[in-house]
Amino acid sequence: MTDHLGELAALYALGILDPDERQSAEAHLAHCDACRRLLAQAEADVTAMVAAQPQLKPPAPPVRWNLRALAVAAAIVVALLPSGYLLEENLAMHRTMLADSAAIDRVMSTPHRTAAFSGTDAHVMYGKDGSWYVIVVRGVAAPLHVMWPHDGTSTMLGTAVPHGDVALLYLPQSHRMQQLALEVNGHVVGQAQLVF
Amino acid sequence: MVSVLAVERLPSMRAVPSDEALAAAFAAKERWAFDEAFTRFRTLLYSTAYHVLENAEDAQDCVQDALARVWRSPDAYARSRGALRSFLTVCVRNEAITRLRAKMRRRRMEERVATQPHEHAELGVVDVIERDRLRAALRALPEDQRRPLELAYFHYKTHVEIAQELNEPLGTIKSRIALGLRKLGAALGANP
Numbered sequence: 001m002t003d004h005l006g007e008l009a010a011l012y013a014l015g016i017l018d019p020d021e022r023q024s025a026e027a028h029l030a031h032c033d034a035c036r037r038l039l040a041q042a043e044a045d046v047t048a049m050v051a052a053q054p055q056l057k058p059p060a061p062p063v064r065w066n067l068r069a070l071a072v073a074a075a076i077v078v079a080l081l082p083s084g085y086l087l088e089e090n091l092a093m094h095r096t097m098l099a100d101s102a103a104i105d106r107v108m109s110t111p112h113r114t115a116a117f118s119g120t121d122a123h124v125m126y127g128k129d130g131s132w133y134v135i136v137v138r139g140v141a142a143p144l145h146v147m148w149p150h151d152g153t154s155t156m157l158g159t160a161v162p163h164g165d166v167a168l169l170y171l172p173q174s175h176r177m178q179q180l181a182l183e184v185n186g187h188v189v190g191q192a193q194l195v196f
Numbered sequence: 197m198v199s200v201l202a203v204e205r206l207p208s209m210r211a212v213p214s215d216e217a218l219a220a221a222f223a224a225k226e227r228w229a230f231d232e233a234f235t236r237f238r239t240l241l242y243s244t245a246y247h248v249l250e251n252a253e254d255a256q257d258c259v260q261d262a263l264a265r266v267w268r269s270p271d272a273y274a275r276s277r278g279a280l281r282s283f284l285t286v287c288v289r290n291e292a293i294t295r296l297r298a299k300m301r302r303r304r305m306e307e308r309v310a311t312q313p314h315e316h317a318e319l320g321v322v323d324v325i326e327r328d329r330l331r332a333a334l335r336a337l338p339e340d341q342r343r344p345l346e347l348a349y350f351h352y353k354t355h356v357e358i359a360q361e362l363n364e365p366l367g368t369i370k371s372r373i374a375l376g377l378r379k380l381g382a383a384l385g386a387n388p
């Protein structure tokens with residue numbers, strides 16, 4: 001899109017553009033300050049509408065996992081955490097695995113390794129080709145950020161949300177990560193060294 | 197191989213950052229800003245998703261996925277986009293609408309409304325008063341601006357669908373929605 005957004009800014013903020021129009025608008029926004037300002041106003045208007053509706057207290061973190069994460073987590077739970085506590089969940093996860101053969105194939109077909117996080121009861125299982133990682137943490141109450149320290153910085157890869165006293169996170173990746181760290185509230189609580 | 201991880205930490209004692217400072221830090225991908233934004237806007241973002249999806253678990257998934265996508269995308273948010281609060285609200289709402297449309301392909305709206313009870317008891321108490329803030333502001337708009345805006349906001353119809361339903365030219369509908377939204381935002385005290 002080379003034209004300015006104009007009235008489309010309002011439609012964008014309301015979420016009612018077609019996917020193609022939305023993509024074009026985003027391409028234009030990448031290099032047009034005037035349209036970014038216009039959109040900022042429209043987004044503020046929509047936010048005012050949302051804020052004028054009842055505000056609801058969020059319940060406890062969600063239990064649901066996406067299918068792929070569930071399937072892989074099931075494999076990991078079986079491998080790393082064969083505890084009675086998880087038996088029922090393992091059965092449920094097993095059923096999910098059957099419905100998500102791609103994830104099972106990936107885990108089963110890729111040679112994998114495990115590494116422990118120092119400082120906490122946590123493990124990571126990962127494909128030797130660096131294509132997937134699953135982090136399992138036990139005895140946690142708060143969500144943990146999984147970080148990738150590299151090149152003098154640290155990138156957040158995702159958040160492991162506790163279910164019961166276990167937090168799981170599946171990370172499909174395209175590269176080999178030599179180190180991982182776990183953080184809670186900005187503080188490192190565990191570190192793992194990975195070997196490929 | 198053992199190496200020291202150079203991981204930035206949050207200062208244990210720090211002042212609560214202003215919205216502007218938080219937005220700047222979020223744009224600069226400072227990790228504490230993600231946590232702070234999630235905490236500060238959690239109720240608004242969850243409410244945004246819930247009002248579209250009407251399911252607590254779906255709403256939480258939606259907020260988490262939308263924020264994770266924004267955080268992982270290198271250029272998703274820049275200060276020139278305006279207030280972080282509004283930006284995140286619209287991201288979450290758009291994600292929720294996308295999910296709802298996918299869901300609606302499998303189930304009709306009427307069935308959804310009839311079979312899905314509200315999970316928030318507070319809706320029964322505050323609904324009349326609180327929702328009226330939005331409804332009252334909408335009622336103040338001229339009919340030709342109010343109706344298309346309602347179809348967009350409450351029924352998630354595209355501008356093409358709205359034009360067809362109201363039997364008006366597409367350009368007219370776009371103009372009326374844009375005009376109505378700006379008037380409504382001004383009436384509700386919106387600040388970019």
